[in-house]
Amino acid sequence: MRRNLSQLRLVPAALSIATVVCGTSSAAARGSAAQSGSSATAVVIDAGHGGFDRGGIPGQRIPEKEMTLDVAQRLKALLAASGYRVIMTRDSDVFVPLPTRVSIANSYQNAIFVCIHFNSAKRMGASGIETYFYSHESLPLASAVHYYVAGGAPTSNRGVRRRGFYVLRKTKIPAVLVECGFLTNPSEGDYAQTTSYRQKLAEEIAAGIRGRSSVASALSSTRVATGESIPYQPYIDQTKIHDSDRSHSKHSKKSSKTKASKKKKPSKSIDSEASTISKEREG
Numbered sequence: 685m686r687r688n689l690s691q692l693r694l695v696p697a698a699l700s701i702a703t704v705v706c707g708t709s710s711a712a713a714r715g716s717a718a719q720s721g722s723s724a725t726a727v728v729i730d731a732g733h734g735g736f737d738r739g740g741i742p743g744q745r746i747p748e749k750e751m752t753l754d755v756a757q758r759l760k761a762l763l764a765a766s767g768y769r770v771i772m773t774r775d776s777d778v779f780v781p782l783p784t785r786v787s788i789a790n791s792y793q794n795a796i797f798v799c800i801h802f803n804s805a806k807r808m809g810a811s812g813i814e815t816y817f818y819s820h821e822s823l824p825l826a827s828a829v830h831y832y833v834a835g836g837a838p839t840s841n842r843g844v845r846r847r848g849f850y851v852l853r854k855t856k857i858p859a860v861l862v863e864c865g866f867l868t869n870p871s872e873g874d875y876a877q878t879t880s881y882r883q884k885l886a887e888e889i890a891a892g893i894r895g896r897s898s899v900a901s902a903l904s905s906t907r908v909a910t911g912e913s914i915p916y917q918p919y920i921d922q923t924k925i926h927d928s929d930r931s932h933s934k935h936s937k938k939s940s941k942t943k944a945s946k947k948k949k950p951s952k953s954i955d956s957e958a959s960t961i962s963k964e965r966e967g
């Protein structure tokens with residue numbers, strides 16, 4: 685996820701790469717989407733990184749950009765088959781600037797924005813699934829997606845987190861960012877490299893998208909509807925925590941102006957953060 689800031693300068697024109705995939709609109713597919721109980725039937729899928737932006741940390745063995753694109757394309761197929769209108773911010777190995785990704789998302793109404801990433805850390809033992817959101821209206825979606833992805837993954841649950849990453853702050857539609865595990869973790873990296881696991885990740889994300897209204901309805905009414913009730917996932921509000929160097933290029937709001945100050949101030953390591961979270965969550 686990390687990327688040298690200098691790479692941000694190399695911004696090829698990528699405005700034309702957004703592609704729209706419409707579902708086959710079979711009766712069954714339409715019914716499936718309708719059963720979600722939500723008026724939002726367009727999903728903007730954002731595969732993290734791409735092109736010269738490989739993602740991850742320097743020297744990382746598994747390229748994050750390939751894993752995110754593969755999961756995104758699998759998710760696209762699943763959602764399209766369920767009758768959703770699907771928009772991809774990228775559908776090939778190209779670099780798309782963050783503002784372009786946001787612009788694509790904001791050009792749709794009644795839509796949701798789902799960013800797919802994988803995590804990385806210098807410590808190989810760092811592991812787990814985490815899901816980010818920023819706006820209040822995005823929490824049900826984050827909670828539902830996380831419920832399924834973390835529930836279906838053979839790894840730790842790092843929780844739902846609130847943080848003001850660029851693509852989450854700037855989008856005007858419900859937006860979430862899923863970190864589908866650590867590619868720097870030997871076990872999670874091995875999993876991520878199998879098509880079956882990437883397919884499972886896509887299926888779990890799709891299940892969260894379809895089930896997001898269950899969270900909202902469970903909260904807004906004492907009556908639990910027919911669908912499966914998805915509990916709110918515990919989350920940690922990190923919007924007031926200074927971004928550390930683990931910060932994701934994808935969601936980072938840093939600029940060259942802040943780079944110097946950032947370097948001077950080491951902040952809490954991902955590992956201490958992870959252990960804190962797991963203690964809280966496994967109680």
Ligand SMILES: [Zn+2]
Pocket residue numbers: 685686732733739740748801802932934
């Ligand atoms: Zn990433």
